Amino acid sequence: MESLEQIKACAEAAVPAAKIEIVPNPGPANQPSLLIDIEQGLAVAQFLRNDPALRLDFCSNVTGVDWLDRVVKKTAKIKTVVDGVEREVDQTIEEKIPGYLEAVYHLYSMAHRHGPVIIRMRTADRAAGACLPSLTPVWRSTEFQEREIFDLYGIQFDGHPDLRRILMWDELEDYPMRKDYVQPDDFEWEPTPHDEVLERTKQHYTPRPELDGAEKITAQQ
């Protein structure tokens, strides 16, 4: 299989309007992925499936990721003049990255027996109506998994044939896998609480009754 850079170049040649970025993965898995923009997501996906050299005809897995608003600190060396001498000084720049939701697709080729190629798409923000193009018209196997992402992360998939909740009930308004999800308060009986559970259980503790002061009397030495 071609390298990810080559795939990116081919996709950009086939879909000229597409904006594709390579997202590096410095971890031990070392699986970089292609970040595709929302507008051309469907066209790029169709290219990846139909291109005779790639033929990524099987989408094995789709998952969602929730990214909160975060601040990334970068250190850059800047030349400044200190006491008439030019010096290089480290300066930390804080970059604010607004939060977004992400869907990650793992693609394989049954015809050519290669893969995976990982593609991602990001929503503009984390608001309730955050949407992505559905890739179910391209890969049928993503139908249930996109429904699951809709259920747990709240990403609306445009063009999905049957976008309903799949695990939770329809009446639910929360998205439980989002990082700012707050569980309902049913911590009234926790026999062995610890950490976060302890904090929430403490709200249910009844205070000890007023003591009469006898417990403070100690033996005289």
Next chain:
Amino acid sequence: MSEQIDEKLRVELQRQGVWVTSMQELYNWGRKNSIWPLQFGLACCAIEMIATAASRYDIARFGGEVFRPSPRQADLMIVAGTVTKKMAPQIVRLYNQMADPKYVIAMGACAISGGPFKQGYNVLKGIDRYIPVDVYIPGCPPRPEALLHAFMELQRKIDSQKLTGTDKAEFLKPEQPSEFPVPKFGEHDLEPPANRNVFQPPKLERI
């Protein structure tokens, strides 16, 4: 029985070939030896329940082998596995559809308290939040022997239930509810999150 007839006299009569019993004893003897469970499983505990019903552990030795596919014909509900919040209303509805006298065994850590999934967003922290439970079996999953032990405990309970008097069995008291409200799917959680008439956790006095 023991308060109605002298135990020594009874043994002596039995030696002479006269067998004396009471309606209560006969009735409970029949009930405890034909507890028909409701046939459903929720998770991995169900596999152990199936093993208990199969030939190696053989729940038929205790008269519980007739797993009924309808709640109308069942005496015992074995809640075998994780109760998700989406499934809980159906469990309560099935319990309501069972005819009295009915019993519940909460099998495994999940059915008791939510178990390893306790902090999950979709797991009920124990079926005893909505329906009364007679026997709890700890374990993850409990072995078939544990389920048989629970079954024998339940038989002991049935055997000790009285049919008359002020301390008669709960299911014979007309004021005792045999149906419990089915929780509804709410916007954030099940509504209500627990039936306060059934679920009364101990109050913890801590600072």
